[in-house]
Amino acid sequence: MSDPPERSASDPDEEIMGATYRALREHGYADLTIKQIADEYGKSTAAVHYHYDTKEELLAAFLDFVLDQFVQTIHEVETTDPERRLELLLDQLLLAPEDHYDLSIALLEMRSQAPYEAAFAERFRQNDEYVRYMLRTVIDDGIGAGVFADVDAEHAASALMTIVDGARTRTVVFDDAAALETARRAADEYVDAVLAEDA
Amino acid sequence: MSDPPERSASDPDEEIMGATYRALREHGYADLTIKQIADEYGKSTAAVHYHYDTKEELLAAFLDFVLDQFVQTIHEVETTDPERRLELLLDQLLLAPEDHYDLSIALLEMRSQAPYEAAFAERFRQNDEYVRYMLRTVIDDGIGAGVFADVDAEHAASALMTIVDGARTRTVVFDDAAALETARRAADEYVDAVLAEDA
DNA sequence: GGCTTTTGACTAACTAGTCAGTAAGTTTCC
């Protein structure tokens, strides 16, 4: 009923998301404390607890915040030509993370907590389902247009996401941005040799 | 100099590794405490600290323990025919983890701590290098035998490891053992379409 | 006796969350 019709630029909730973002990039997830978020926020820890009752609730909201942003960026890929569109999607999935390396670390930490945090698991699952849907659709379009062979699009999308997640993990664990390029090349080989009509 | 020439079955160090293994499977890495390890060990926390000064030292030793076991299992693959050998290696890398699901969770948690724990990073790096070396060698053998095309074996091995790590991550994050089979199929497609001589 | 191993009690530090109270702004009603 009395929903705030618009939020000012200094909306506390959004500022806390920004503070959490900075705290996560600086300290990682495992060592993250409400104190660190409060410091970035410039207020007391009680102020943070005023807006988010528990740490878990705050971090679930943060995942929504950051995964929504991610969905936005891949939603900006507007090309309709299947081959080109698939390439651009893979670019977004595999090359963009370079710009957010510190966050990638924290995100892998959070992913590894999915088995213990249902709120995390649900959000990562939804995000993965959405990206896989995007891939499946473009592959199906390509099959319809005759540029891709009549493969199992669902499986092909999962295969590409496996490469994407492998790249993300390897980038963090081996502190090696080249893992993204290796994966990009592997994804291309997969598209060219398995999906492409002639092969 | 004074290395113990042989260790009895009730070697305290080994028993603590076993206790750590059980504690990790039960509680995961993030929540792991010395107390939990001590309970599995059946002794006090101080007894654990007598054998390992710090938690970090203990867990580094545990990684050696468990990664050495892993290397042993893939070292048991003795087939020399390149195509068959590559398939068996991929089976070990992609299907065996089903038996150690709880440990897979803990291992992903530890992998995500590599950026903060040099001791972890070093061990995961060495293990990855070894597995990649095994893959590269079998691919090179296949190229020499004419069953594989003249591809960049180093890259192909990295591509396969990307699929393997993607499968491991996805299995844990999405609580879905089918991710391993999806990856197995993707790896086969990669081998058949990119590596195989005819294609 | 002397060595290794283990215990129990301890500490020092940290952390999520609580709570009473403050201050500033907003709405309601006369």
Added chain:
DNA sequence: GGAAACTTACTGACTAGTTAGTCAAAAGCC
């Protein structure tokens, strides 16, 4: 126009719980 009632945002002090690591003393073993 102004007072009362209420809401939002916050603070500082606090608690209750947890945890890695220490240490002196005891127990077991050769």
